[in-house]
Amino acid sequence: MAKLKKTDAEWRSELSDLAYKVTRKHGTERPFSNDNFPKSAGIFICKCCGENLFDAVAKFDSGTGWPSFYEPIAAKNIIEKTDKSLFTQRTEVLCFNCDAHLGHVFNDGPQPTGLRYCMNGIAMEFKEDKSV
Numbered sequence: 001m002a003k004l005k006k007t008d009a010e011w012r013s014e015l016s017d018l019a020y021k022v023t024r025k026h027g028t029e030r031p032f033s034n035d036n037f038p039k040s041a042g043i044f045i046c047k048c049c050g051e052n053l054f055d056a057v058a059k060f061d062s063g064t065g066w067p068s069f070y071e072p073i074a075a076k077n078i079i080e081k082t083d084k085s086l087f088t089q090r091t092e093v094l095c096f097n098c099d100a101h102l103g104h105v106f107n108d109g110p111q112p113t114g115l116r117y118c119m120n121g122i123a124m125e126f127k128e129d130k131s132v
Contacts (some may be wrong), residue, residue, distance in 0.1 A: 004049045004098040005072075015048070022120045023048050025098035026085075026092070031065025034121025036067040042128040043073065051077055053124060054117065062109070062116055067124070069117040070109045080105060093117060 006014075011024050021027040038060075039043070044054040044067070055071040062068035072078050076096060081093035083104065095100045102123045109116030 006098075016122075019047055019122050022132040023102075023123050026083075027120075028103075029066075029120045029122050033063060033065075035067045037121070037126045038128060040128055042126055044069075044100065044101070044124040046095040046098060046100055046129055047123050047125050049095060051095050051097040052107065053077060053095065053102065053104070054119070056126075056129075060110055062118065064118060066103065067119045067121050068109070069119065070111075070113045070115055073113075078102070083120040093119070 008024070010053035012065060015023065016104075018029060022060055026117045039066050040056065043052050043058070044057050044059075045052055052073045058071050058088050060068055060070060062088055079094040079096050079099070081094060083090045087096045090104045095102060100123055101120075103117065106116045106118060107114060
């Protein structure tokens with residue numbers, strides 16, 4: 001399946017200034033600014049392309065101010081890439097379908113994985129499962 005490709009002008013016209021800065025320019029939103037999602041069954045999808053990213057059951061309160069998850073819905077839906085910006089080495093998380101910057105993953109999360117996918121809330125939308 002081909003990746004979703006758009007011009008910079010198309011992304012700018014479709015996204016808010018903050019969503020564009022975060023997803024297309026690898027920015028970071030302020031903590032505690034976009035973690036106000038419902039606490040119900042559902043999935044978190046990419047704001048740019050609608051790719052399924054995280055199930056609400058994998059969300060936990062990390063105390064960091066960013067939505068955190070212990071695993072993605074499917075490893076194939078994300079890309080993990082070395083990020084050496086800000087004078088440190090981290091693992092960046094991108095949407096597989098459109099290369100949107102989502103956040104970073106760290107090795108200080110809860111079991112069962114021990115991972116903390118620390119995501120920018122502005123990079124995702126919540127799709128509630130109304131069948132539950």
